[in-house]
Amino acid sequence: MLTQINILDYSPIFENTNAQKALFHTRELAQLADELGYHRYWVAEHHHVFSVASSSPELLMMQLAASTKRVRIGSGGVMLPHYSPYKVAENFRMLEAFYPNRIDLGIGRSPGYPIVNQALNETKGRKIPYNQQIKDVYKYLTDDVDDNHRFKDLIATPVVETMPDMWLLGTGSGSARTAAENGMAYAFAHFAPYFRSDGLEIIHRYRNDFIPSSFLQEPKVMIAVFAIIAETTEEAEEIAQSFDLWLLMVESDYQPPFFPSIKTAKQRGSSIVEREKVQKNRSRVVIGSPEQVKNDLKKLADYYQADEITIIPQFYDANNRVKGLKLLADILELRTNKLSL
Numbered sequence: 001m002l003t004q005i006n007i008l009d010y011s012p013i014f015e016n017t018n019a020q021k022a023l024f025h026t027r028e029l030a031q032l033a034d035e036l037g038y039h040r041y042w043v044a045e046h047h048h049v050f051s052v053a054s055s056s057p058e059l060l061m062m063q064l065a066a067s068t069k070r071v072r073i074g075s076g077g078v079m080l081p082h083y084s085p086y087k088v089a090e091n092f093r094m095l096e097a098f099y100p101n102r103i104d105l106g107i108g109r110s111p112g113y114p115i116v117n118q119a120l121n122e123t124k125g126r127k128i129p130y131n132q133q134i135k136d137v138y139k140y141l142t143d144d145v146d147d148n149h150r151f152k153d154l155i156a157t158p159v160v161e162t163m164p165d166m167w168l169l170g171t172g173s174g175s176a177r178t179a180a181e182n183g184m185a186y187a188f189a190h191f192a193p194y195f196r197s198d199g200l201e202i203i204h205r206y207r208n209d210f211i212p213s214s215f216l217q218e219p220k221v222m223i224a225v226f227a228i229i230a231e232t233t234e235e236a237e238e239i240a241q242s243f244d245l246w247l248l249m250v251e252s253d254y255q256p257p258f259f260p261s262i263k264t265a266k267q268r269g270s271s272i273v274e275r276e277k278v279q280k281n282r283s284r285v286v287i288g289s290p291e292q293v294k295n296d297l298k299k300l301a302d303y304y305q306a307d308e309i310t311i312i313p314q315f316y317d318a319n320n321r322v323k324g325l326k327l328l329a330d331i332l333e334l335r336t337n338k339l340s341l
Helices: 018-035 057-067 087-096 112-121 132-140 173-181 199-209 233-250 262-268 274-283 290-304 318-331
Strands: 004-009 042-043 070-075 101-108 165-170 185-189 220-227 285-288 308-312
Touching: 004 018, 004 233, 018 042, 018 057, 018 318, 042 101, 042 274, 042 308, 057 087, 057 290, 070 165, 070 290, 087 101, 087 132, 087 290, 101 318, 132 165, 132 173, 165 173, 173 185, 173 199, 185 199, 199 290, 220 290, 220 318, 233 262, 233 274, 233 285, 274 285, 290 308, 290 318
Parallel strands: 004 042, 004 308, 042 070, 070 101, 101 165, 165 185, 185 220, 220 285, 220 308
Antiparallel strands: none
16 A cells, blocks of 8 residues: 655754754755655754754755755645745745645644744734634635635735645644545654554544545545664664654753764763653654664554655764665665565
């Protein structure tokens, strides 16, 4: 059933580098993914997170799309409650005008830090319900005629002949239901904190409740997971130490100024409580040699009956990420379009 492998990049700012280098590395990695045969390359929206550089996915997407030829470029995702659906539609129509049939609009609703939510929304009055915002984006991207819509005569420009793929990101039954009701593809965040034991049930419900739309005639499911790939299990586990530390820090009260190096992670060590958290976090990530990661991705795809798998290569450093993506592409035979999962 599985047909595609994708990448979601946070643009990590590695220790002893800076945000500019992180963004240039993301561009280089997108170009590599394009050459290797990955299907989609998405970038995230994270605010007030000092160890990642991707805060404005639309702007980064324009740069990546201009620097690649084949791979689909997308947002993973735009946090819609912060923005005007009309402006989001205009941004993505602009992207689609320059790069037709290569743009993905991934939508999410995570509010982020309270101070971020406040800063992005301090001038707004009444908030529009999330489901209504999604319907609004649908109207503007499809020029849907709805005489009952409050802005029935409003058109998002530029008017273009093609539409971006539209995905809803989520972790629970609410997002799955919203995706199904609006005829959207659904991206399930297996990497999210606190692994959900009812994930399979959520996916089944999405498929059963799906209503076809102008975007999509049949349900489509993507599963997203952190991934660390190296030549050997031992090397992957060593690299994973810095990922473990980064995840512990960003999900605590401490905001790290960079993504820690492997050396820093080894020198710091960890407490018993932290080691217990690391073990729990391992359900959110696949780690190992290319063969191990391939097998783990296959298990994940089979379990969820996923149409696509998206890996998040959130590991130290630029050279390791380049090497890891090459190793995975080779064992999955992505260049030959013969995905061997």
